[in-house]
Amino acid sequence: MSNTVDPQARSLPSVSDRHIDPHAYPDGIAFLDGQYLPMSQAKISVLDWGLLHSDATYDTVHVWNGRFFRLDLHLDRFFGGLEKLRMAIPFDRDGVTEILHNCVALSGHRAAYVEMLCTRGASPTFSRDPRQSINRFMAFAVPFGSVANAEQLRRGLRVAISDKVRIPPASIDPAIKNYHWLDLVRGLYDSYDRGAETALILDFNGNVAEGPGFNVFCVKEGKLSTPAIGVLPGITRRTVFDLCAEADLTAIAADVGVAALRAADEVFITSTAGGIMPVTIIDGAPVADGKVGPITSRLTVLYWEKHGDPAWSSPVGYA
DSSP states (O other), X not given: OOOOOOTTTOOXXXXXXXXXXXXXXXXXXXXXXXXXXXXXXXXXXXXXXXXXXXXXXXXXXXXXXXXXXXXXXXXXXHHHHHHHTTOOOSOOHHHHHHHHHHHHHXXXXXXXXXXXXEEEEEOTTOOSXXXXXXXXXXXXXXXXXXXXXXXXXXXXXEEEEEEEEOOOTTTSOTXXXXXXXXXXHHHHHHHHHTTOSEEEEEOTXXXXXXXXXXXXXXXXXXXXXEOOSSSOOXXXXXXXXXXXXXXXXXXXXXXXXHHHHHTOSEEEEEETTTEEEEEEEETTEESTTSSOOHHHHHHHHHHHHGGGOTTTEEEOOOO
């Protein structure tokens, strides 16, 4: 007896007139196609090159106590990425700024993670020519989240150094903030397998590069250094340089070897998602005495103080 199904006799499933989404989303507001929507309603096509090819750029700014922090710098980087990727959006800087303010104000969040992004979009004919895709701009505001939770901020993160190699800058310009994260995600799983909480991966020369969503600094004999090659020039990374200039501390961008990082007096990571966050264990061994260091603590205080400074921050236009 044959198990072959007669294609003429088979009944097809019905086609739904709309998608019913069973998933949960954080509370927030998104902007898409000229509309402000709850996060649960913000969707893109499965044919979008942003999904199919990771062809997108974005930037993330945070709001703290009702104020954007260093929004101008994030806008500079976002529009720079658009230009380098030959993408175009129907909004100038003032237009994007207004959209971001609206997303936050409509969400009501006083502490928010705010993202602006542009995907290559989709071609009406599913063409493989990226020039025929219609670029899509989106933005959203959700509650503020940090790379490190409250306990980790208090006692310091446990980090493992993975042997995974960051995409070299000759392939992807690291100044263009992008979603090419498979190297970082593989590094994360390496760190989890070794009992750590997050990861650092290497550059193409075998030096320390960066982690998933953050840069890294080490302190040795009072001087700070951070990897120079193949890393995103993070806004919080830049903020550390600015704070060091004010605090009369020396900070440089240079090669940071694995051995040098392990032998540092202090180590911390930096991200818009969390600010300055201490690292006290690397590959299972303590950094120096295993406690949060004085320079890390000092810079952390200065960093959060700047969030109320009009020269560094701007108020959200809540109604």
